[in-house]
Amino acid sequence: TQLLEQSPQFLSIQEGENLTVYCNSSSVFSSLQWYRQEPGEGPVLLVTVVTGGEVKKLKRLTFQFGDARKDSSLHITAAQPGDTGLYLCAGVTGTASKLTFGTGTRLQVTL
Amino acid sequence: NAGVTQTPKFRVLKTGQSMTLLCAQDMNHEYMYWYRQDPGMGLRLIHYSVGEGTTAKGEVPDGYNVSRLKKQNFLLGLESAAPSQTSVYFCASRKGGFGSSYFGPGTRLTVT
Numbered sequence: 001t002q003l004l005e006q007s008p009q010f011l012s013i014q015e016g017e018n019l020t021v022y023c024n025s026s027s028v029f030s031s032l033q034w035y036r037q038e039p040g041e042g043p044v045l046l047v048t049v050v051t052g053g054e055v056k057k058l059k060r061l062t063f064q065f066g067d068a069r070k071d072s073s074l075h076i077t078a079a080q081p082g083d084t085g086l087y088l089c090a091g092v093t094g095t096a097s098k099l100t101f102g103t104g105t106r107l108q109v110t111l
Numbered sequence: 112n113a114g115v116t117q118t119p120k121f122r123v124l125k126t127g128q129s130m131t132l133l134c135a136q137d138m139n140h141e142y143m144y145w146y147r148q149d150p151g152m153g154l155r156l157i158h159y160s161v162g163e164g165t166t167a168k169g170e171v172p173d174g175y176n177v178s179r180l181k182k183q184n185f186l187l188g189l190e191s192a193a194p195s196q197t198s199v200y201f202c203a204s205r206k207g208g209f210g211s212s213y214f215g216p217g218t219r220l221t222v223t
Contacts, residue, residue, distance in 0.1 A: 042201050042214030088153060096142060096161050097205055101153035
C-alpha cells in the first residue's frame with residue numbers, strides 16, 4: 001500500500017503568518033494534487049503538479065513537486081481566516097488515475 | 112449542472128442491515144470512484160469504475176459491492192453493515208487522464 005504522510009497534522013496560526021505543509025512518500029506518482037476540504041463538504045481541487053521540480057502559484061499559495069516526484073509542499077503566505085480548512089495531498093497512479101490521499105493537515109487561522 | 116450528487120446525506124443502520132448509496136454525475140465523466148474518510152486516515156479508495164458496466168476493487172473493498180449500469184450513476188452497496196463501516200463516504204468523478212476529480216458532498220453513515 002502506498003502511503004502519503006503529511007506534516008504537520010494540525011496547525012493553528014494567526015492572520016498574516018506564513019506556513020508550509022509537507023507531503024512525503026516513498027512511492028513515485030505520475031502527478032500529485034492538493035485539495036482543500038471544508039466541514040460537511042467534499043474535497044475541492046486546488047492544483048495538480050506533474051513534472052519533478054515544478055512550482056505552481058495560486059495567489060498566496062505556492063505548490064512544489066519534488067524532483068523525484070515523491071514529495072510535495074504547500075506554502076501559504078500571509079494566511080487569512082478564509083484559508084482555514086483541511087488540506088489534503090493526493091498522489092495519482094495508474095491508468096484509472098486513482099488517488100492515494102495523505103492523512104491531511106488541519107489549518108486554523110485566527111484574527 | 113449539479114456536478115456530483117449523493118443520496119442519502121445521512122443514514123443510521125443497525126448491524127447486519129443492508130443499504131445502497133447512490134452517486135450521480137451530470138458531467139459525462141468516464142471515471143467514477145467511491146472513497147471513505149475516517150478521522151486521521153484521509154480518504155481511502157473502496158471501488159472504482161472506468162466506464163459503464165466496469166468496476167474494480169480499490170484499497171479497502173471488503174464488505175462493499177458496486178455497480179455501474181449507467182454512465183452517470185455509481186452505486187455502493189453494503190450487504191451486511193458492520194460498526195467498522197461507520198464513516199463518511201464520498202463519491203468522485205473524473206473525465207480521465209490528468210483531469211480534475213470532482214467530489215460529491217458526502218454521506219455520513221453510522222452503524223450501531
